[in-house]
Amino acid sequence: MRHFASLLGFAAVVSARCSVVPCAGKCAQAVSQDPEVGASFCSSFLSLAPATRTVTQVDVAESTHTNVETITSTLTLIDSTSTTTLASTITVYQKRQAAGPAETISASCSSNAARLSSACNCFFGSTTSTSTATVTESSTSTSIYEETTTSTEIATVSEVAIATATPSLVIPANPIVNGDFENYITTGNIAPWTDTTATTGGTVQIINGVNPCTATGYCAGGRVVVRVYPPTTGGVNDYTALVETFNARPSTTYTVSFVYRCLNFDASTGIDVYYQGSRAGGITCPAGNSAAFNMASGIQFTTDATGAGQIQIRFLNPNRLLYTYFYADQFTATAVTSN
Structure with a gap:
């Protein structure tokens, strides 16, 4: 997963920084023993806001069909929580890490808040900050969303009765034309x-x-x-x-x-x-x-x-x-x- 890779990279930076800052003691060692567990534990303990990545996904429909629309959806990804906004919102929560390592860290620090804060600050290089990095990505999809609409038209026809008089028929005196050839x-x-x-x-x-x-x-x-x-x-x-x-x-x-x-x-x-x-x-x-x-x-x-x-x-x-x-x-x- 993308957030897992980010944590690993982040942890590598922290490890490098911790090699410079002298952080000794059983509590600090428990935090840094597993960088991924330590990063997750300390992020929660110190109430650090996770990095937010906003991904804009543009679905472009390419079709010979009519009534095909272009749909733009916004996908919000958070390292610890992934929220997808499309036709509906689906929230997917990561499975919580096993309680054992976190409890081990807490126990190693005697559940002392000052020790835990010191060890976590050492783990993060004595700097606690809220990550505000926002990354916008665009991608093109060939998915086609089609909407079929059926319309019903009701025609109202008004019939108007028109009264007409029956014309009188005139019997032709002689329907034969030019019967005498005089013309x-x-x-x-x-x-x-x-x-x-x-x-x-x-x-x-x-x-x-x-x-x-x-x-x-x-x-x-x-x-x-x-x-x-x-x-x-x-x-x-x-x-x-x-x-x-x-x-x-x-x-x-x-x-x-x-x-x-x-x-x-x-x-x-x-x-x-x-x-x-x-x-x-x-x-x-x-x-x-x-x-x-x-x-x-x-x-x-x-x-x-x-x-x-x-x-x-x-x-x-x-x-x-x-x-x-x-x-x-x-x-x-x-x-x-x-x-």
């Missing part, structure tokens, strides 16, 4: 319609100057109509279609109508209407009547819960007649019922 005059195209000529073949044209009136006297507004030539050769398709995607009222039944005229046709030539890929109905070109327009009616489709859908107007030429073509105008979809 072609200014736009140069049939948007929002598209056609299937790229995949089915055939030809789609916009014609201005046609008088779309039926035999019953009904005339569509304007003189712009669509002219469709279905495919006549090759492939599995026997139609060319106009296609439009639109939004209507959800879960509502619509009736489709339009005016049309068939030219150079046979009994199997006609026009079908498809909604969302399913056939909603259609017409067959009237036999023997190729001069006047006719009104298609009785074709219906029902929207789903979203109201969104796609309509196809398919111009049929199943026998691929070489000169068959159609005029058509004024496509409308009129709401009938709301499911």
Whole structure:
């Protein structure tokens, strides 16, 4: 132990000094017989304060972890009593020396205080003092002290009920846009319609100057109509279609109508209407009547819960007649019922 080594060194100095100071007698010999025992006995008898050594120990944490702190602790060491100050204070007392040598010294001096004081002063060189030497040492430790903290956050959510009036749904008069193709005059195209000529073949044209009136006297507004030539050769398709995607009222039944005229046709030539890929109905070109327009009616489709859908107007030429073509105008979809 460190204090033991210090006592030995101290005792060596005392022995050297006692060899100079004439200290005779049985009492002095008992004190100096065992330097360690004598130093301990005389220190206690003369009430000498032991040397105090203060050691500052710095623990430096080296870690890649987060939340690692540097902890500084003070360690106080006393020759006779060792006190360690870290997270808690632990006092460790030395085991008391056996009573025999101390009693021997006391007995050799007849337990006379004057003799004991003289012998101890001789042992310490006739000088009694309080050691005030303070040594500060620093050391670095690789110990890592980590503190794990768990925090709990409580979120409070306030729900506010907002009363809103149910908006009234307006049934579109005609969700089909540009159903009469009059916008072609200014736009140069049939948007929002598209056609299937790229995949089915055939030809789609916009014609201005046609008088779309039926035999019953009904005339569509304007003189712009669509002219469709279905495919006549090759492939599995026997139609060319106009296609439009639109939004209507959800879960509502619509009736489709339009005016049309068939030219150079046979009994199997006609026009079908498809909604969302399913056939909603259609017409067959009237036999023997190729001069006047006719009104298609009785074709219906029902929207789903979203109201969104796609309509196809398919111009049929199943026998691929070489000169068959159609005029058509004024496509409308009129709401009938709301499911």
